Amino acid sequence: MMSVQSNRDEDRYRKQGFGNEMGMTGRIALLIVDFVNGFADPEAFGGGNIPEAIERTKTLLATARRLGWKVAHTRIVFADDGADANIFSLKVPTMLGLTESNPASAIVDELAPEQGEYVVRKTVPSAFAGTPLASWLVTHGVQTVVVAGCVTSGCVRASVLDAMQYGFRPVIVSDCVGDRAIGPHEANLFDMAQKCGDVMDLDTLLSRLPNA
Secondary structure, X not given: OOOHHHHHHHHHHHHOOOOOOOOOOOEEEEEEEOOEHHHHOOOOOOOOOHHHHXXXXXXXXXXXXXHOXXXXXXXXXXXXXXXXXXXXXXXXXXXXXXXXXXXXXXXOHHHOOOOOOEEEEEOOOOOOOOOOHHHHHXXXXXXXXXXXXXXXXXXXXHHHHHHHHOOOEEEEEEEEEEOOOHHHHHHHXXXXXXXXXXXXXXHHHHHOOOOO
């Protein structure tokens, strides 16, 4: 149940013109952000509701494949010798351990990419920063990007913001994104819904897709 303060906050945003739904249009792609072994492991970078989000994303990915969407996955991958260390790794130095050969950087088996799906390697939170993802989406005529992954308050949020800034319509699937802490997860879903994307759960998304 929403608190009185939460209702007041939503009213304030609505009165100021935030939170309009953009809707889905044109070709759709699925972007799965950092569902790798390290983020599925609460002893490494995981915790919270990430396992549940991975489980729900299995259905989302199967649907995307059946409907012929373009699919992209992301991984954080640093050089073995740390030559590409950056400000992100200065803030979170344990990220430097996510190298190409480290199993923690591998995409979880349940969501393993199939042939033709794009795997984006990155060293910062956003899937777009310093990668060819935007041009890949444009090449394939994509206008709407459905987003799953983790963590909601970090790499998902950064990727959604950049997707919007590159001119794509982001749809964040609320039960297919997860965070190691529920507070940041919920706060960032609320804020993304107000400013940079449409937020809906998987059942709602599926109900809006023909032939899903």
